[in-house]
Amino acid sequence: MNDDKNDPDRIAAVMREHVGLMNSAVPWGNEVGFEVTRVEQGHVWGRQPWAENLVGDPDTGVIHGGVITTFLDNLSGMACTAAMTKLRFVATIDLRIDYMRPAEKGLEIIGEAECYRVTKSVCFTRAWAYHETRDRLIATSAGTFAINKPRFGSQSPQGKTQA
Amino acid sequence: MNPDLTNPRADEVDAILRRIPFAQTLGMRCEVLGDEMTAILPFQEKLIGNVTIRALHGGAIASFLELTAMLQVFLISDMPRPPKPMNITIDYLRQGHAKDLYARAYVMKMGRRMASVRAEAWQESRADPVSAIVAHFMVAQD
Numbered sequence: 001m002n003d004d005k006n007d008p009d010r011i012a013a014v015m016r017e018h019v020g021l022m023n024s025a026v027p028w029g030n031e032v033g034f035e036v037t038r039v040e041q042g043h044v045w046g047r048q049p050w051a052e053n054l055v056g057d058p059d060t061g062v063i064h065g066g067v068i069t070t071f072l073d074n075l076s077g078m079a080c081t082a083a084m085t086k087l088r089f090v091a092t093i094d095l096r097i098d099y100m101r102p103a104e105k106g107l108e109i110i111g112e113a114e115c116y117r118v119t120k121s122v123c124f125t126r127a128w129a130y131h132e133t134r135d136r137l138i139a140t141s142a143g144t145f146a147i148n149k150p151r152f153g154s155q156s157p158q159g160k161t162q163a
Numbered sequence: 164m165n166p167d168l169t170n171p172r173a174d175e176v177d178a179i180l181r182r183i184p185f186a187q188t189l190g191m192r193c194e195v196l197g198d199e200m201t202a203i204l205p206f207q208e209k210l211i212g213n214v215t216i217r218a219l220h221g222g223a224i225a226s227f228l229e230l231t232a233m234l235q236v237f238l239i240s241d242m243p244r245p246p247k248p249m250n251i252t253i254d255y256l257r258q259g260h261a262k263d264l265y266a267r268a269y270v271m272k273m274g275r276r277m278a279s280v281r282a283e284a285w286q287e288s289r290a291d292p293v294s295a296i297v298a299h300f301m302v303a304q305d
Contacts, residue, residue, distance in 0.1 A: 027211040028220035031188065056186040064185035065248050066226025073222050092275050096252040 008041055012082040015039045017150030022078065034071045034111070042083030043115070044075050048109040048129075065139075068109065069097050071126040072141045075113035080123035080145045083115035087153055088146035100137040107131050109138060121147050170197055172238050179237065179245055186230055189223065191199055193231075198239050202231040202286075204264040211261065219259030221294070224284055225251070228296045232280040235268035236300050244301040246278060246300035253290045262286055 004038045007013075015022065016039045023035045032054060038045040040105075056064025073095055080090040103109055111128035112134070125143040130136050173195035180186050180193060191204045204210070204227045212220025229251055237245045265291075270283035278300045281293040 003172045025211050026220065027214065029212070031209045032222070053184050053188045058182050058184065059244075064226065065184070065251065066185060066189075066222065066229050069225045069229070069251065069253070070220065070222025073225070092253075092255045094220075094252065094254050095225070096250065098246055098250045101248060102247075135165075 003004070007134070008085055011084055011087055012039050012041045014087065015044075015078070015082055018061055027076070028070065029074060032067050032070050034074070036078065039078070039082050042079055042118075044078045044082055044113050046071065046075050046111045048111060050103070050106050050108060055105075057102075060102070062102040063109070064091060065097065065099055068099075068103070068129050068139050069095070069141075070107070071111050072097065072113060072129055072139065073143070075111045076115070076125040076127050076141065076143045077145060079113040079115040079125055079127075080118070083118050083123065084147075086150075088150065089148050091148060092120070093144045094144050095141055095143040097141045099139050103138045104127075104131060113141075115145075118147075123147060170195060170238065174237050176200065176234050178292045179256075180234065181276060182228075183230070183259075185226070188246040189226060189230070191230060193234060195238065200231075200235055200238055200267070202227065202234070202266040202268075204266070206262050206264070216258070217261045219261070219264065221253070221259075222256055224259050224264065224294045225296065226253075226280040226283045227264060228253070228268075228284055228294060229298060231266040231284075232282040232296065232298045233300060235282070236270055236273070236278045236302065239270055239287055240273065240302065240303060246302045249277070249301055251296055251298040253292075254295045256295065257291065257293045259284075260286060264293065265289075274302070276301065278302050 034048040117124040123145040266284040272279040
């Protein structure tokens, strides 16, 4: 574990260590089947495989927009946590999704979320969903997230109790 | 039969919902009275996003609202197929608790090419919505 409190990558490093836990701890995330694949400071990547039970248009096999919303919402929230120097969780205030083109049947979707500004109480994010590379965009999003105050008695990554 | 209470599109809405695999994954259903529709998302463990505070996942709520908005456009139109979404903006207003969720959608503008729709989801009281969306759908069938 990285013990330098001033290292801006400290929380992202903790998240990288616990990426398996982050993938399994969200029931609705498990149901839709996405996983986080990479965490950097303020930046998170993931993959959402195609599956029959996620189809929104039975005539074309295109995945429903709600799956992409779930995916980008989740990745954006994680990007906020990965942008901070103290362990803080966030709650979505609002999220806008623009659908560029339908996802192709059978192809996995790559997601990428960036937290580009952190204030005292709010984080701003943008995110992309695409096939293989960003020039095959499926959807983009812009979001704002509220930073939750630490819960009394919660453990910091150093194991000290925070007030 | 009272024509005000019986919408021939109501059975089609039900048939569409049963044909969409993702709507079945969510487990939602709809009740239609005339041109009014209430969507219902019965609580299930798999809809949870945060196990510590037992809150519904925002993505599950947004998915439910997007489907409700889409079905409302279909209900009041004569489109052969449900419309395709262009964009959706979600406001998360309150925590969604581990219980049933309800939703209604209002088509604010039904144009020739696009429809603008607002939808709200609530639990205890309709006056205290959990989340609201504004969505735009393509309604031109080219």
